Amino acid sequence: MIKLFVLSAIVFSGSMALGQEFKVEYDKNRDYSQYKTFRFGEGELTTPKDQRQVTAEQVDKWIKDAVTKELEMKGLKRVDSAADLVVSYLAGSIAKSDASNVGPMGLTPGSMERNFSREYQVGNLVIDLNDRKGQKVWRVNATIEMLSTNAPTVIDGVVQKGFKKYPKPAKKKKK
Numbered sequence: 001m002i003k004l005f006v007l008s009a010i011v012f013s014g015s016m017a018l019g020q021e022f023k024v025e026y027d028k029n030r031d032y033s034q035y036k037t038f039r040f041g042e043g044e045l046t047t048p049k050d051q052r053q054v055t056a057e058q059v060d061k062w063i064k065d066a067v068t069k070e071l072e073m074k075g076l077k078r079v080d081s082a083a084d085l086v087v088s089y090l091a092g093s094i095a096k097s098d099a100s101n102v103g104p105m106g107l108t109p110g111s112m113e114r115n116f117s118r119e120y121q122v123g124n125l126v127i128d129l130n131d132r133k134g135q136k137v138w139r140v141n142a143t144i145e146m147l148s149t150n151a152p153t154v155i156d157g158v159v160q161k162g163f164k165k166y167p168k169p170a171k172k173k174k175k
Helices: 001-017 056-074 147-161
Strands: 020-027 037-045 085-101 116-130 136-148
Touching: 020 147, 037 147, 056 085, 056 116, 056 147, 116 147, 136 147
Parallel strands: 037 085
Antiparallel strands: 020 136, 085 116, 116 136
């Protein structure tokens, strides 16, 4: 049973990294302790309507829940009015397919017709944190090969990885 669990964990973690591009942009010299609150601004789903397997509202909820959880763990508080940071996002996916001739025995291209094809989804999630002046404070940009059934898990993973280095506020000294 333990071997099955370990194998599942390895396969799952490998599938998260497969076909993945991940970039986090932020100013290492910025004083992040000045940011105490955040709110959500615009969110946009770019998946063509005829390819959507879930509603825009569901994707919006998944992203907002994941971001809220991570930022609150970093000591920020979500508010609905004026905030130090505004969170916006752009998310979507598109169907892709690959096809190629793999040749004899699947090893090298050759005269024997052996074709390989696969269809998959490529998801993109960009999350921006902007300050009150509209200046970018933090950006997470991920492009990941995914299955439609694992979208909430992928979103959680992107958000966790994207805010991993976001600094926690300094602890207040007791008087």
